[in-house]
Amino acid sequence: MGIFSKFFGALKKTKEAISKKISQIFVGELDDDFYEELEFILVSSDISVEASSEIVENVKSLAKKNKVKTEEEFKKILRQAMQELLEFEEEEESFPCLYTIIGVNGVGKTTAIGKLAHNYKKAKKSVLMVAGDTFRASASDQLAEWSKRAGVRIVKYGEGVDPGAVVFDGVKSAVARKDDVVLVDTAGRLHNKVGLMDELKKIHKIISKEWTGDTKNYLVIDATTGQNALTQVEMFNEIIPLDGIILTKLDGSSKGGVVFAITKKFGIPIKWIGVGEGIDDLEPFDAKEFVENII
């Protein structure tokens, strides 16, 4: 299965949902009622009320300017308006680079790290995983399993160890062995838990002290998450400045519409999307492709 078809498969449900609904309301006049319905459709795909109304406003003026008549024409400008919200300038990755992967519980951080490791390994980088989730039972076992599958090195201790200590040793080891890519797993934490967020701050501090290469902080978000994703971005960003989002579990019928709200509100780019359960199922995010497959 090629990359595109896999992506298409993953988003098919979303596409059906939004595209079909638009066809249903596209019955003639592009009047206020139509746009109100359109906004409703967008909101019901987890795109926030705020982002939806911006998209609708942009589409409205585009439609007027281009004298849009047919459904196809309309969908084209809608795609354009939505794509604009998601586009960011591509920046080159420089190595060595340390990636800190954070997020709330159960979003798929560990799995995402496994897939990232596989990706960088394929790109001929020397990769080290750091099992910083010392809280969840067997989290480090799970990561170790991924390190085997991806064929990369891992630094891990058992449960209950201070995650700061694991990260410290991991970073030291990566520096000594001159690894290109370090992937730091962290325990899932709800963003409103002060103690756990402080722990994250501490990990972040250790990294900035011991690591000399580039760093990237990625927040993992479950594509089924609703508007709470916005709060997650806001709160994590306060603790560690975020460089990007990894959107996981797009392989369900989940819509991932919340990414529009995130980029609109915070201007943080979506970096990767997880589209399946296999080790190859993590792909760089492409705004055009993403939107084309929604509508």
Place this chain on the structure above:
Amino acid sequence: MALFGTLGEKLNHVFSKITKRGTLTELEIKNAMREIKLVLLEADVNYLVVKDFVAKVTEKSMGERVMKSLTPGQQVIKIVNEELTELMGSTNSKLAVSSKLPTVIMMCGLQGAGKTTMCGKLAKMLKKQGKKPMLVACDIYRPAAINQLKTLGKQVDVEVYDEGTAKPAKTSQNAIKYAEKKGYDTVIIYTAGRLQINEELMTELQDIKKAVNPTEILLTVDSMIGQESVNVATTFNEKLDITGVILTKLDGDTRGGAALSIRAVTGKPIKFCGVGEKMDDIEPFYPDRMASRILDMGDVLSLIEKAQETITEEEAKKLEKKFRENTFTLDDYLVQFEQLKKMGSISDILAMIPGANKLKLNANAVDEKQLARNKSIILSMTKKERQDPDIIKGSHKRRIAEGSGTSIQDVNILLKQFNQSKELMKQFSGKKKGGFRLPF
């Protein structure tokens, strides 16, 4: 978090517009309903459920009773609250027990919803209730899933049965035979997390169901889920005919719209919720409390009752007079501390105040030890000092700090707080003679 207030805060805002007026016009109700609709959508309540809900509330609000009522705004709030509670099921429902032991509980749900942890919590809860539970590990796909369950089993001291990566249906059947032999009365089957569009895995769940005929089939759902909640719940319900739902991660700050949606589309009760990372962090689900939580209305009635129990009307009047005449002293401040203490712990009281979230207040922010410290500071002052705090200067402060076992800094903080409250109270009593009103 000014940007994303809770559903309750926003509804409070909508209602504050209504409550200020006398009677309601149809247009006003419509406007309010439009805002409620947006608020519910932003709270992740499914859009179909929202449509339905708003239609119902509108219809009831248009009725005679509300239009002619003296307090139409409050009537609308009441209707919203009632409908919300009804939508979520009116009573909390317990776990069913099979007439033929063991009772089999099958746990299913999407990946990352929190099934594994919830299995451990359920087992611990059952154990505390005097049952003899056993766990069965049937997630044969996720790396280390079986290990995770075993670790949790050890933590809560419950046996975990597994057959490695053998077929889950067979494993479950064998597990039940094993449980019968060992005298376990409840078997919790932990199934693989799945993405519900995956037919293959759905079939596997149906096979397990056929093989062991569970008493309870519980769907675990992440309370942070968005519009997708309805699809998830509907699919699982159609394929497995679930008996109930468990909502996890409710200790987060999610607005909990999923609770509404799931209940509305499946009609199945939400039985428990996960409220933390410890194995004890499981609570029965109370629909009425959830409605209050979503509305962020707090438990105003209990607060008023408590206040009435502890503060007599006479005392309240006396206090108010002092504010108005600006003769409020540290002695009165002390009395206030006492009254506050009589009402219970600060965090309990805060939980009952509507809009407390708005002020970003939480239990951590209020230090009860601080209260005790303040009390001893005041008690270490002379009578004269308490009457006229302005005379307290450097050497006085040192003596007071030593007498109360605190620092000069603490004394300063208390005096500052006292002056601030005095200011605040003056403003309140200046505005309205009847003391201060609750926010709605």
